[in-house]
Each structure stands twice: as structure tokens, then as C-alpha cells.
Amino acid sequence: MAEQLTEDDWVVWDAFYAMRRRLDRALEVRLQSDSGVSAPEYEILAGLGRSSDRRLRVRDIAEQIGWEKSRVSHQVTRMEKRGLVRRSDCDSDGRGTWVELSVEGRRAMLEASRGHNAAIKRYFVDVLGEDAPELHEFALRVVAAIREDASAD
Template sequence: MSDTRWLSAEEMRAWRGFLAASALVNRALDQQLKDDCDLSHPQYEILVRLAAEPEGELRMTELANGLVNSKSGLTYQVTQLEKAGLVRRRTCPTDVRGVFAVLTEAGRARLAEAAPGHVAAVRAHLIDVLTPEQLTAIADGLGEVSSRLRATGH
């Protein structure tokens, strides 16, 4: 263990700050979505991703990769959305193994209902707390972390 690069006090401060802030922001956003429109944060993100697609649909594997979620975790969330009538599934006509998640009109309506409160919560708990310089530093730094982890398959 002599070659371990232990964290300095400032590195530990950054690490602990990241852990606490990410957990607290996620908890606050999840609670806001549950209270306002009976959605979990992962479910909201699925609706957002589907709504951003021209046809309102994505292959489940693409959706899982974009959300950084396991296939089983995504399957569970899509099943819950499907039961609520917000998403439906369809098979891929060119690949019998492929399944698409498709946003329904009810899903679009729920997303339109949820979005204003969610954006207000994101602003209140993260965006408006930071200076523009801090926001840029976080976006750049965490963007780099995400890029490197995606490039290595983690």
C-alpha cells in the first residue's frame, strides 16, 4: 500500500462535497417529482430522453446507455411507466431481439406537467446556488469525468 496516492485534504473536501451534494440533490429532485406528478427521477429522465427523439422512441439498449442505467433497472422503470400508460414498447421490425420504448401522448402530457416544477427544483437546489464560474467549473469537470468513464466502458 506504500504506492497509494492518498487524497489530500482539498481532494477529500472535493470528494465528500461531491458525494453529499449529489445524494442530497438527487433526493430533493426525486421527492419533488413524486410529490408533484407521481414520477421517480429515473422515470422523468426516461420521458425526457424519449421526448427529445423525433419519433418519441429509442431502443432500450440506447436508452440504457444514455441514462447510464443497467438494462434490468431500465426495464423495471419502463414497466412502471408502461403500467401508467406513459410509455409503450414495440418490437424492432428488423431485429426480433430489439425493443423500443415509445412515448405515449399521456407520457408527453405528464412530462409537460412535470417539467416546470422539476426545472424550478433543479434551479433552486443546484443552478442558482452556484456562481456562473462555479457552474462552468462543475460542468467542465464533471463532463470530463463522464467522458473518460464512458470511453473506458465504466
């Protein structure tokens, strides 16, 4: 039998859930209005932008952002059609391909980053203030608990 949540547990969960959803939505709206880039596109563009040679394998992108490889592959196909990325063969693995940041993708990523960073600062960093270390520790504990359960499966 699953453990029951108390009324206080639900109050905290509901506040956290509402905050997370509204923050995600506010950041998505900002990305779309500033650069026409969606949050999923930005996650991939930013990961490619942080890569030393501006390219990653689909499996590496999936691992970075916590998606299934098939979802990443479909998203990359849509982004390729928009000219944000391009695929190229992987010499070391005949079955693999690289996903590379295009010139247009780099421009879109940089344009999106300015507004995205400003929104994160306004809606999160500035509001969090001195509580940042506690939230950081909390986030690490939640991720560790999820990893622990996943590795037990």
C-alpha cells in the same frame, strides 16, 4: 497500493458527495410531489420526449442514462403498467422492441418538467452562477477519466 487521500481531499469529497445526494433527493421529492413521477421514470420519459418520434429502443435508453439494459427493461415494464409508455415491435429487428411515449406519459413528462426545471434553476443554476464554466470543464474531465478507465478494461 492505492494512493492515500489527504484530510483536505476528504473534506472536499465529503462536501461534494453531500451536495450531490441532497440535490438528487430534493429533485426526486419535487418530481414526486408535482407529478407522481420518480426520478428513474422521468429520465426515461425525458429521453423519449427528446427523441424526434417519441420512441427509443431499450439499448438506446440504457446508453443515454447509463443503466444496464435489464434495469431499463424492468423499469419500462413498471412504466408500461402505469400507462406511461407502451412497447411495439421493431420491424428492422425481430428481437427488438420500441419503447414509445404514451399520451399519459407525455402529460406526466410535461407536468414533471415544469417543477423539475424550476428546482434545477433554484438549487443549482442560480447558486452556481458565474462558476458554471469551471464546473462544466470539471465535469467533462471527470467523465473523460471514467471513460478512459472503462475503455481500458
